[in-house]
Amino acid sequence: MTARRTAWGAYAQITDALRQRITDGTYAPGSQLPAEVALCAEFRVVRNTVRRALSTLQAEGLISVRTGIGRFVNTPTNHPPPGTRPQYARIAEHLRHQISNGTIPPGARLPSEARICERYGVSRFTARQALRSLEDAGLVTCVQGVGRHVRQDVPR
The missing domain is CATH 1.10.10.10 (Winged helix-like DNA-binding domain superfamily/Winged helix DNA-binding domain)
Known part of the structure; x- marks a missing residue:
């Protein structure tokens, strides 16, 4: 099959x-x-x-x-209070800001899931959700075994 x-x-x-x-x-x-x-x-x-x-x-x-x-x-x-965003969304927004202002330039490698866990004090699942949201937004590409990189064609 x-x-x-x-x-x-x-x-x-x-x-x-x-x-x-x-x-x-x-x-x-x-x-x-x-x-x-x-x-x-x-x-x-x-x-x-x-x-x-x-x-x-x-x-x-x-x-x-x-x-x-x-x-x-x-x-x-039992919904989160209005105006609060999930932790992964805040992390993704922070990384998105770094991409848009050039701190993380096109083609640069993003921090690994493990590094994001350390930096923000979150679980691996949360780090993965943040990175996945950047992929879904078309800002980042992921290559198995290589890592996630900022796309070359990201508008500023």
């Missing part, structure tokens, strides 16, 4: 679809989201793609995980 390739960025489309369902009330506050297996079948993707989408929603504070039970839509009382 050959593995089916998932379209690049499919997790972002799944994230958007689930975010829309949460905001329009399809998944009400406090309700449990469908299981990973059900979401895989619905979106026709592998489990890791669904997990990446769900972890993005969790980082945004829209859902929370109850270990051994499932993922639930956050109620307004």
